[in-house]
Amino acid sequence: MNNNSSYSAAEAAALSLASAALAAFGTYVVTGYLESLREEKARALRRAELNAERALSRKKQEQGDSPKGTLIQDVRIDEIYLWEVQHLGEFFPSEAAGLENHMHGIGSYEKYTDDSAGYFSKLSLSTHSADECDPKRTHYNKLIGSHECIISDLVRKPGAPGVVQKTKAYCRAGPRREMHFNPKNVNAAIVTCGGLCPGLNNVVREITNALVHLYGIGGKIYGIRGGYNGFVDEVQYPPSELTPEVVENIHHSGGTILSSSRGGFDLEKILAFLKKRKINQLYVIGGDGTHRGAFRIHEGCMEAGMNVAVAGIPKTIDNDIDYIDRSFGFASSVEAAQDAIRSAKTEATCNRPNGIGIVKLMGRSAGFIAVHATLGSGDVDLCLVPEVDIVMEGPDGSLPFLRRRVKDQGYAVVVVAEGAGEEIMGTSADVDASGNKKLPKIGEFMKEQIEKHFKEQGEVATVKYIDPSYMIRSVPANASDSLYCMQLAQNAVHGAMAGFTGFSVGLCNNKMVFLPIPELVETSPRSMNPRGRTWERVLARTRQPNTVPPLKPGEKEVDSHAPMLR
Numbered sequence: 001m002n003n004n005s006s007y008s009a010a011e012a013a014a015l016s017l018a019s020a021a022l023a024a025f026g027t028y029v030v031t032g033y034l035e036s037l038r039e040e041k042a043r044a045l046r047r048a049e050l051n052a053e054r055a056l057s058r059k060k061q062e063q064g065d066s067p068k069g070t071l072i073q074d075v076r077i078d079e080i081y082l083w084e085v086q087h088l089g090e091f092f093p094s095e096a097a098g099l100e101n102h103m104h105g106i107g108s109y110e111k112y113t114d115d116s117a118g119y120f121s122k123l124s125l126s127t128h129s130a131d132e133c134d135p136k137r138t139h140y141n142k143l144i145g146s147h148e149c150i151i152s153d154l155v156r157k158p159g160a161p162g163v164v165q166k167t168k169a170y171c172r173a174g175p176r177r178e179m180h181f182n183p184k185n186v187n188a189a190i191v192t193c194g195g196l197c198p199g200l201n202n203v204v205r206e207i208t209n210a211l212v213h214l215y216g217i218g219g220k221i222y223g224i225r226g227g228y229n230g231f232v233d234e235v236q237y238p239p240s241e242l243t244p245e246v247v248e249n250i251h252h253s254g255g256t257i258l259s260s261s262r263g264g265f266d267l268e269k270i271l272a273f274l275k276k277r278k279i280n281q282l283y284v285i286g287g288d289g290t291h292r293g294a295f296r297i298h299e300g301c302m303e304a305g306m307n308v309a310v311a312g313i314p315k316t317i318d319n320d321i322d323y324i325d326r327s328f329g330f331a332s333s334v335e336a337a338q339d340a341i342r343s344a345k346t347e348a349t350c351n352r353p354n355g356i357g358i359v360k361l362m363g364r365s366a367g368f369i370a371v372h373a374t375l376g377s378g379d380v381d382l383c384l385v386p387e388v389d390i391v392m393e394g395p396d397g398s399l400p401f402l403r404r405r406v407k408d409q410g411y412a413v414v415v416v417a418e419g420a421g422e423e424i425m426g427t428s429a430d431v432d433a434s435g436n437k438k439l440p441k442i443g444e445f446m447k448e449q450i451e452k453h454f455k456e457q458g459e460v461a462t463v464k465y466i467d468p469s470y471m472i473r474s475v476p477a478n479a480s481d482s483l484y485c486m487q488l489a490q491n492a493v494h495g496a497m498a499g500f501t502g503f504s505v506g507l508c509n510n511k512m513v514f515l516p517i518p519e520l521v522e523t524s525p526r527s528m529n530p531r532g533r534t535w536e537r538v539l540a541r542t543r544q545p546n547t548v549p550p551l552k553p554g555e556k557e558v559d560s561h562a563p564m565l566r
Contacts, residue, residue, distance in 0.1 A: 074158035079166045082149050085514045086298075088180050088499040092307040096179040101497075102139045104183070104216035144174040150511045152323075152561070170323075170513035173491035173505055180499025181309070186211070187219035187279045188496075190242065192256040193227040193286035193293070196470075197317045198332035199477035199485045200256035200285065205247040206489030207283050212244050214490070215497055222277060223257070227286075228293060229264030231273045251482065254474040265293045267300050274301070274308060281309045281496045287316040288524035291504060295517040298502035309496040312504035312517055313488050317473045320366040320525035323515060323561045324506035328488060329473070330368070332481045336472040337361055337373040341413065345379045347464035348411035354461045355411040356402065356450055360443035362469050363417030366527045369472075370417040371538055381405050381412040382544050384446075386419035387530045389547060392449060396545035399453040406461075416442055418469065443467055487512055529559040 053070075060066040149169035159165045190207055192200050204223065211217045224230035226237035240246075240258070250257045274282065284294040291312045298310040314321045319330040337359070344357025361370045367385025374380040382402060384390055391397050405412045418439050425440035447465045454461035477485060484507065491512045492505045503514045528534055530548045539546050551557060 072158075074161075075156045076159070076165050077151070077156070077167055078164045080149070080151070081166065081168045082147065083168060083170055083516055083519055085171050085495070085500045085503040085516050088307060088309060088501050091302065092180075094178070094180050094499070095182040095185060095307075099179055099182060101143065101175055101177055101179050103214055140175045142174065143177045144172050148172040150508055150513050152508070154509050170508050170515060173495060173512035173514050175494045176498040179497050181280060181497055183215045183497070184218035186215070186217040186281055186497075187222070187277060188217065188281040188283065189222040189224055189239075189274070189277075189279045190258070190283045191224035191227060191230060191285065192258050192260045192315075193284065193290040194260060194262060194315065195287075195317060196255050196260065196473050197315050197327075198254060198329035198336075198473065198475050199481045200260075200315065200329075201247075201250040201253055202477050202482050202485035203285055203313055203315075203328065203489050204242070204257060205251050206486045207493060208242045208247045209244055210490045210493040211281075214493065219278070222279065226259050227261040227264055228266070228270070229261050230258075231270040232264055232266045234273075251485075252476055254476045265296075267296055270297055271300050271304055271306070274306065280307060281311070283311050283313065283492055283496070285313045285315050287314070288321055288521045290315075291321075291517050291521050291524075294504075295502055295521075298517070301501075309499060309501045310503075311492045311496045311500070312520075313492055314504055314506055314520070316525070317362050317369070318364055318366050318525070319368040320364075320527070321506075321520065322523040322526040323520060324508060325510065326507065328481050328484050329477060330372075330481075331484075332475055332478045333362070333369055333472045334372045334376055335478055336475045337369065337468065338377055340466050340468040340472070341373060341377045341379055341415065344464065344466050345411070345413050347466075348413055351462040351464065354403075354406050354454060354459060356406065356414065356461055356463045357411075358414045358416065358443060358447055358450075358463060358465045360416050360418055360465070360467045360469065362473065364419045364439065365525050367417040367420065368528055370415050370420075371528060371534060374415050374538055375541060377415075378541070379413055380415045381542055382414045383538050383542055384414070384416040384420040384442075385528065385530075385535075386417055386422070387528050388420075388535070389423045390421050391545070391547045392424065396547050398544075399449060401545055402450060403454065403457065414446065416446055418442065421445065523561060526560050527558070529557065531557055532559060 057066070057068065057070075061068060148171075150172055151167055151169050153167045156165075188207075188211055190204055192204065208221055211221055221242040223240040223242045224237075225239060226233075230237040230239060237259075247257070273279075282294075282297065284290060284297075286294075291314065294310055294312045298308075300306075301308040301310065314324060314327050315329070316327045317329060317333055319327050321327055340359045340361075344359045346357075348355040348357035361373060363369050363386060365386050367383075367387055370383055370385050374383040382398060382405075384398070392399055394400070402412050402414070419442075421442040422440065425442065425445060427437065443465055447463045450463050451461050487507070488505050491514075495503060495505060495514050500514055502517050504517055504520050506513060506515055506520075508515075531551075535548070538544075
């Protein structure tokens with residue numbers, strides 16, 4: 001009887017537990033079902049709200065009241081500060097008052113209203129029939145207004161309520177309605193300074209063609225030989241006269257038809273040269289140092305009462321002039337570097353034991369060429385740049401990492417910028433003619449250190465060193481750079497003809513702009529941000545140790561002013 005009672009009690013307990021579990025499960029199912037109904041109802045309500053918002057947005061778009069998208073209240077721009085470029089019209093009367101700016105030498109359905117105007121007509125809104133058309137005149141499709149600008153800071157973040165959101169803007173490049181110079185009276189000079197770069201000949205060619213074909217100038221175009229030295233020593237560097245026929249095929253060759261050099265700047269003799277030949281437009285192609293010289297020429301002309309437009313075209317193989325998206329020739333150099341990297345990989349994979357190929361690329365204070373060549377290649381195992389200190393030994397050391405990589409895949413490829421490694425090799429006190437400090441031989445140093453490291457491990461490393469530095473800067477411009485050079489040259493001419501001076505032209509946020517030289521060179525040369533996304537991509541590609549230290553308390557992150565490079 002006790003056993004039966006005991007069994008019945010256990011059975012009752014089990015049944016009770018089962019009933020409780022079943023009830024709990026039922027509650028869970030019902031609750032979940034009800035919750036799913038509530039969620040579905042909420043989703044349906046949200047879909048209805050979105051559809052209503054979209055319908056309202058479409059209605060406003062059809063009425064022309066607003067663009068597509070959702071209006072956000074916490075992202076805005078309250079104040080825009082334009083980097084204005086100095087205009088000669090503030091100091092000198094216009095030589096082209098009443099002349100209309102149009103494309104010279106291209107036919108249209110309008111004719112001159114005043115033959116005495118020579119190449120350009122008086123302002124007129126009259127139209128004429130096709131048989132009255134003048135074959136040497138057509139209008140620009142777009143003329144740029146005085147306050148048309150390109151916003152600098154494209155990336156906008158929500159701002160705190162009540163805080164004024166500010167940004168700077170650049171003067172949009174392009175032809176203006178009013179010219180400062182009468183094309184009949186224009187004499188121009190073009191000079192290339194500093195080191196070589198792909199696209200120099202393209203820029204010289206397109207400036208010449210723009211002056212002749214777009215504006216039909218009546219004077220001469222002087223090609224200044226040997227950089228700034230050509231203004232000083234005309235016996236050794238006699239100027240040449242440039243015409244469309246002379247420059248017709250120069251863009252197919254690397255280098256510069258004018259030749260180049262460093263140093264040689266003499267303001268007094270440069271101004272005397274300009275006066276002697278009645279030059280009123282000077283086009284200076286060079287880096288940040290050359291641009292500083294160009295601005296001194298601009299200031300000298302103003303002080304001497306000379307009505308001369310000085311225009312710069314930024315040129316740097318290292319891509320280290322600030323604010324612009326990129327310098328011309330950079331893409332061509334990165335492309336040319338691929339051959340050297342492929343050769344280094346071939347040497348590394350085919351030479352045993354422990355094959356390693358090292359490629360040294362240009363990059364004095366900025367590693368943009370090395371970084372972009374690394375990312376473009378996909379074959380590089382270690383990238384060393386001036387912005388990131390080289391760690392040789394230890395857990396994050398370059399040498400142990402290379403040895404591990406060689407053991408894993410049988411070879412390794414290293415790309416090093418010429419300015420890397422000063423923290424371990426020291427800084428030279430010697431400088432070149434442009435004032436640039438001479439750099440230690442980082443490529444040879446890395447080769448020696450790699451061989452020594454393997455030897456200390458009782459092994460032999462077969463290291464091949466390739467230095468294509470001067471090869472990648474002397475190639476002709478590729479198609480992309482050729483197009484860019486044409487845009488730079490034409491817009492430099494548009495700016496000078498309009499009367500702007502002391503300016504440079506460049507691509508900012510993928511738009512052509514005029515930049516005042518003092519602001520352009522103030523933060524040049526720029527460097528790559530080692531805590532930015534570009535270097536992050538390198539680390540992801542090479543999987544090399546990240547040796548960038550964290551920011552110290554109070555230390556600010558330094559970044560390029562060009563959003564395209566962040």
